[in-house]
Amino acid sequence: MSLPALTFSEDQAQAYDTLAEALRGAGIDLTAETLTPPQDSGAGVLAVVGKAGSGKTLLLGELHRALAEAGVEVISGDYEGRRRRDRRTLAILAPTNKAASVLRLRGVPATTIHRILYTPVYDPQYERIAEWLAGQADRPEVEGLTDLALDRAFAFFQNVKSIPGALAAAGLKGSDFITGWKRREDPLDIGFIDEASMLDDRQFADLKDIFPTLVLFGDPAQLAPVNQSGAMVFDALPAGRKLTLSRIHRQAEDNPILDLAHALADPAIDFEAFERMVEDKAARDDRVVWGQRVEVDLMARSPVLVWRNVTRIRLIQAFRAVHNAPETELLPGEPLICDGIELPLKHRKKRIDLEARGLIKGAQVIYLGPGRKPGFSRIHVIGAEDPQVSAASIIKIEKPDEEEPFIPFAARMGAAFLHGAAVTIHKAQGSQWESVQVFAPDIYAAARAGRSEAGQPLWKRLAYVAITRAQERLYWVVRNRLSKPTHALRIDDLRAAPGRLTLEEEET
Numbered sequence: 001m002s003l004p005a006l007t008f009s010e011d012q013a014q015a016y017d018t019l020a021e022a023l024r025g026a027g028i029d030l031t032a033e034t035l036t037p038p039q040d041s042g043a044g045v046l047a048v049v050g051k052a053g054s055g056k057t058l059l060l061g062e063l064h065r066a067l068a069e070a071g072v073e074v075i076s077g078d079y080e081g082r083r084r085r086d087r088r089t090l091a092i093l094a095p096t097n098k099a100a101s102v103l104r105l106r107g108v109p110a111t112t113i114h115r116i117l118y119t120p121v122y123d124p125q126y127e128r129i130a131e132w133l134a135g136q137a138d139r140p141e142v143e144g145l146t147d148l149a150l151d152r153a154f155a156f157f158q159n160v161k162s163i164p165g166a167l168a169a170a171g172l173k174g175s176d177f178i179t180g181w182k183r184r185e186d187p188l189d190i191g192f193i194d195e196a197s198m199l200d201d202r203q204f205a206d207l208k209d210i211f212p213t214l215v216l217f218g219d220p221a222q223l224a225p226v227n228q229s230g231a232m233v234f235d236a237l238p239a240g241r242k243l244t245l246s247r248i249h250r251q252a253e254d255n256p257i258l259d260l261a262h263a264l265a266d267p268a269i270d271f272e273a274f275e276r277m278v279e280d281k282a283a284r285d286d287r288v289v290w291g292q293r294v295e296v297d298l299m300a301r302s303p304v305l306v307w308r309n310v311t312r313i314r315l316i317q318a319f320r321a322v323h324n325a326p327e328t329e330l331l332p333g334e335p336l337i338c339d340g341i342e343l344p345l346k347h348r349k350k351r352i353d354l355e356a357r358g359l360i361k362g363a364q365v366i367y368l369g370p371g372r373k374p375g376f377s378r379i380h381v382i383g384a385e386d387p388q389v390s391a392a393s394i395i396k397i398e399k400p401d402e403e404e405p406f407i408p409f410a411a412r413m414g415a416a417f418l419h420g421a422a423v424t425i426h427k428a429q430g431s432q433w434e435s436v437q438v439f440a441p442d443i444y445a446a447a448r449a450g451r452s453e454a455g456q457p458l459w460k461r462l463a464y465v466a467i468t469r470a471q472e473r474l475y476w477v478v479r480n481r482l483s484k485p486t487h488a489l490r491i492d493d494l495r496a497a498p499g500r501l502t503l504e505e506e507e508t
Contacts, residue, residue, distance in 0.1 A: 012055050015048055015243040019063060019215065022046060023190075026213050028088060033070040037086045038189050042212020047196065047234035049220050050245030051265075052468040053258045056217045059245070060192055061108050063215075064092060067190070074109050075116070075188060076161065089189040091116050091211075095198040097358045099430040101383030103194060109161070110194065111385070114355045117206060118181045126167060126177035133157045133166055145170060164386065181352040184210060191215070195430040197222040197232045204233040221265075222465050223426055224454065231454070256285045257474045261467045264460045271447040271459060275440070278476045288474050293481035294437060296322055300335055300489055302433040303364075304422040304477070305466045307442035313398045315422035315439070318482045320397075323489055329408050330367045330395065333489030335420035336379070337427065338363040342394055342416045354391060358384035359415045362427055367395075368491050375411030380494040387494070391415045425466045436470035438463070440478045 008016060020030045022043040027036035050056050067090050068074060075091040092110040094100040103110035122130060129145075131137035133154065142150070149170040156162075156169035167177050191211035193199065196218035199207075207214055216234050224232050234242060263269060263277060282290035294304055299319050306312045325331050340361045343351045358381040359365075368378040368388070377393035392414025396405035405418075422439075443466070447459035454461075467474060 008059075009055065011245050012059055015059060015245060016062070018243055019046065019048075020066075023067075023213070026190075028067065028070060028072065028190075030066045030070055035071050035086075035088050038088055038212070040212060042189070042214075044212075045208065045214045045216065045237065045241065047216040047218065047237050047242045048245065049216075049218050049234060049242060051219055051221050052261055052464075053255070054245035056219075056245060057103070057106065057108075057194070060092070060103075060194060060217050061106060064090065064108055064192070072190070076109060076111055090192065091188055091190070092192045092194070093207075094194045094430065095203070095362075096195070096360070096430040097363050097381060097383035098432070099195045099383075102432055104385075112358070112360065113193075113203060113207070114360050116188070116191075116210065117184055118352045118356045119184050120164075120178045120356070121180045121182055123177050123179050126172065129153060129167060129170070130163045130177075133163060145172075162385065180349055181356045183352070187212065189213065193217065195219075196234060198225060198430050199233045200225045201233065219468075221456075221461065222429055222468075223461055256281045256288050257467060257470050260288070260474070261464050264464050271444055274463070275476075275478075282476070287472065289476065291437065291475040291477040292479050293483050294318075294439070294477050295475065296483050296485050297487065298435055298437055298475075299421040300333060300366075302435055302437070303335065303337075303420055303428070304437045304439055305425050305428050305469065306422055306439045307425060307446050307462055309424065310400065311439060311442050312422045312424060314400055315482075316397070316419045317399060319421040320419075322482060322485055327406065327408070331489050332367060332369050333491050334367045336365045336367055336395065336417040337420040337423055338365060339396070339416040339418045341414070343413050347413070354415055357381070357386065357389050357391075359389075359391060362430075364420055364431070365417070366491065366494055368494070375414070377417075380491070393417060425462050428469050429465055432469050432471050434471050435473040435475065436466070437475040437477050438466040440476050441480060 023030060026043040027039055029035075048056055048059060064074070072088045072090045075089050092103065092108055093113045093116055094103060094110055095113055097112055100110040100112050125142060128137060128140040129142060129150070132139050139150065153166040153170040157166040164178070187210050189211065190213045191207060193207065193214065193216050196216035197220065199216075218232060218234055220232065220235075260278060260281060264274065269277075278288065279290050281288040294315065296319060304315050306315065320334075323331060325334065338359050338361055341351045341354055341359065364382040366380040366382065368380055370376065371378050371390040375392050376390050377395065378388070378390045379393070381387045381389065392411035394407065394410040394414055394416045396407055396416065397419055398405045443459050443463050446462055447457070449458070451458040
C-alpha cells in the first residue's frame with residue numbers, strides 16, 4: 001500500500017489508498033512523486049466522513065504533506081503569481097476563519113473559502129516584489145524602497161510564507177499594494193474542504209466550478225445547514241466516492257469529552273441517562289465540569305452554546321449587565337459575531353473586500369474600540385491571518401421581548417454584527433475552543449420538544465455538536481445562573497500578527 005511513514009489504522013489506510021489512486025488518475029503520483037500537467041476532468045468529488053476523533057484531520061494533513069513533497073504548489077489565498085500550464089495546485093479550505101485557524105495550528109496551511117473565491121489585485125509596482133519572493137523573478141529595484149526594506153521583506157517571507165506580511169515588513173501599507181479584490185476567473189486544481197458538513201448547495205457548486213478534484217472532509221453527525229432540509233452535500237455521493245472512517249482514535253487517549261459525544265449514538269440513551277453519564281464523568285475527570293452556573297469570564301472568548309434564541313439574548317444581556325456595560329456603547333473586549341454584510345449591489349467591490357478580510361457570516365470578532373471615522377469599529381477577527389481591521393459596522397444588541405434590536409452606533413452600511421457572548425449551536429459549527437460551556441436546559445428543552453433531524457433526535461445532534469466544540473474542557477451548565485467576573489474585559493492579549501497591517505494603517 002502507498003502509505004507514508006505514519007502508521008494508519010485500517011480504515012485510514014484504505015481511505016488514503018483510495019484517494020491516492022484517484023489523484024494518480026488525475027496525474028499526481030504520490031508514491032513516485034511525479035506530476036503530469038493538469039487535466040480538465042480531474043478526479044471529481046470524493047468525501048472522507050467520520051465522527052469526531054476518527055482521524056479526518058490527520059488524514060488531511062498527511063495528504064497535504066505528500067502532495068507538497070510531490071511538488072504540488074499550495075495556494076494560500078493572498079498571492080498566486082503567474083500561472084504556468086504545467087503547475088499542479090492544492091488549496092486547503094474551511095468555511096470559517098476559526099476552522100481554518102484550527103488547521104493552521106496543526107501545521108496545515110488552510111484558508112477560508114472566500115479567500116479562494118476572491119483574489120487580491122496587486123499594484124504592478126509591488127507585484128514585482130511578490131514575484132521575486134515567490135521565486136518567479138529576480139530581485140527588483142522599486143522606487144521608494146531601500147535595499148534594507150527589501151531585505152526585511154525577504155527575511156519575513158522565509159519564516160512566514162505570506163506576501164502581504166512580507167510587504168508590510170518592508171514598510172508598505174495594504175492600500176499601497178492591494179488595490180482591490182476580484183472574483184476568481186481561472187480554476188485551480190485540487191481542493192480539500194474541511195468541515196464540509198457546513199457547506200450549502202450554492203457553495204458546493206462554486207467549489208466544483210473551481211476544482212476539478214475536490215475532496216470533502218466532514219462529520220455526518222453534525223447539524224446540516226439550516227437551508228438544506230437536514231441533508232449535507234456529501235450525502236448524495238455514491239458509495240465508492242464516500243469513504244467512511246469508523247474507528248475513533250482519540251477515544252484511545254481516554255478522552256471523556258469524546259466518550260460523551262459518541263455515547264449519544266446509543267438509541268437506548270435518553271436525556272436523563274445522558275445527564276447521569278455527564279455527572280459521573282465530571283466526578284471522575286476534571287476535563288468535564290458539572291456546572292451550577294455560567295462562568296462569565298469564559299464568555300468573552302468562548303461563547304455559551306445554546307439552542308433557543310431567547311436563551312442567547314438573555315445570556316448576552318446578563319453578560320453585559322455584570323460588566324456594567326452602558327446601553328449606548330460597547331466596551332473594548334466585548335465579543336461579536338458577524339451577521340453578514342449590509343451593502344447594496346452597486347458596492348459589490350467593497351463587499352468582496354470585507355469578506356476577503358474575514359468578515360463573513362458567522363465570523364467571531366472582538367470589539368477593540370471606535371474607529372477614527374464615524375460609524376467605523378476597530379475589531380480583531382478571531383482566527384484570521386490578518387486579524388486586526390477597521391470596518392464600517394452596524395452593531396445590533398438584541399433585548400428580551402423586544403422585536404427591534406438596540407443599535408449603540410452604526411454606519412449607514414457595512415459589516416453587521418450581533419453580540420457574541422452566547423451563540424446558537426448551529427452557528428458554533430466549524431469552531432473549537434479550549435473550554436466550552438453548553439447550556440443544558442436548552443438541550444433538555446429540545447428533548448422535551450421531541451423533534452428529529454435526519455432520523456435522529458434533535459437533542460442528540462445538538463448535544464453532539466456542542467460537546468465536540470470543546471478541545472480541553474467541557475462545562476455542562478445545569479442551572480440558569482451567572483457568576484460574577486473576576487476581572488474586567490481586556491484586549492491586551494490580542495495582537496496583530498508580526499509584520500501584518502495595523503489598525504491605523506487600514507483607516508488612512
